[in-house]
Amino acid sequence: MSAPGSGPGPSPRPSPADAPRDAPPARAPVFSLGDLSVHFGGRPALSGVSLDIPRGRIVALIGPSGCGKTTLLRALNRMNELIPGARTTGSVRFDGAELYRPETDPVEVRRRVGMVFQEAALFPGSVFDNVAFGPRASGFRGDLHALAEEVLTAAGMWADLGQDPDVPAASLSAGQRQRVCIARALAVRPQVLLLDEPTSALDATATARIESLVHSLLPRLTVVLATNDLRLAARSSSVTAYVDRGELVEYGPTETLFTNPSDERTESYLTGRVR
């Protein structure tokens, strides 16, 4: 790792658009966060985060456990407000519209910004039941079976299932379950997919399959990936944010952040974990 302080310090609103490698200049960011803070029962979990999330890329959120990665992720589809005592301040603009206006329907937000969790919490019933839940809940009127085949194929599960989505979800392996979770999220046709530690319970092979699956979703989807797996973050993302104690410490092109971090805290985190 390089010496600290060699890069430019974080600007008030660091934007990866500064980096030519990640800059499709005409395209506006999917998310634009301004001074975003989240408190749980008065205790701060996230303070003053400002950043832009570029469209059609994988953005990695890294940082120690409990640093606020998950809270930041859940702020992007208004999942934090399901926790009693949660309070969100600041601004999250999604496709230019403020996410936290009172007239914004969180249900509609979650249909456009899907999420997959660390523990692949499948619903009881078959794989089809799982994939059909989201479309049914949002009043989908088309051919559910065709949709299921499409998203399960996209998630690399159609062959695994022997083309039979009526397989009980409980009979699948951990990696397969997580891919069904991704297929289930895709069935709602989101623009963004939030992945919260999607591979932490998986072995290297299953992780690799998830990784290539996530890559295959680009550039139609934007992916925000919170992970403790630094190699996964380094390999797959084009932009990385380092979060520590609820603060955004550093945000920039993945290569720069990993090889030449500008903040001492980022460097000590990266070196402490990688070595």
Place this chain on the structure above:
Amino acid sequence: MKAFRHQGAIAGVCSLAAGVTLAAGMTLLAVLLVQARGVLDFGFLLGAPSRFAAQAGVGPALAGTLWLTLLTAALACPVGVGAAVYFEEYAPRTRATRAIESAITTLAGVPPVVFGVAGLALFARGLGLGPTVLAGGLTLAMLALPTVLATSKEAIRQVPSGVRTAAYALGATRWEVIRRQVLPAAAPAIVTGVTLALARTAGAAAPLLVIGAASFINYAPGTPGDPLTALPTQVFAWSARSQPGFAAVAASAAVVLLALLLLLHLVSLALRRRLSKAAR
């Protein structure tokens, strides 16, 4: 070695306790069956009560209990499960909510006769229903409600939070999450709670006696407005008679009540199997 012997003694005491429990149950059933011998037949099941033990039948009381159980289930299930959904999924977690919840839980332990007194004042007199099947059903529904509510709340609470979170993240509304995930997952345990509540109310004599259940009605109640009669009150009335032969008649009616409860449990078991197969 000493600890090992200790273990053996505990297992011995516990198996003895289990044996005593089983023996008590078997003895109870045996005594009833021996007493009921010779009385229990189809004529007894369908016939009306009589001054003469040899001609007495349990028909109207059986029909009454079936009516009461049906009414109790129809009233207590939607209200109890609905209230449980409200408390678990909608109500704000405030001190007032917790106070109301614990008050309702306490109601589950209130003796049935107390509900009878309330039912008499409220339904039989207050609403002017008189001692009818409907007044009895409403009273028993009040009796069943706290149990249905408490067990349904527990069943809903047992649904893993990951299922709820995942459903919300897929853009489901609160009602969709409840209807399509929470309730189906909780259904088997809710059925168990409802069964326990119905078994408790189907066997309750005291509240119906307070309301004024009749023991000599010679026709089966055909509508909820008909006079109130039920198996447990019939057993009570016959047990109180001193003429020879009525002990056997009372025992026979008790066996019919037991058979009805057994049937209730079997239906509940079958329903639970189906529901948990659907939820797997």
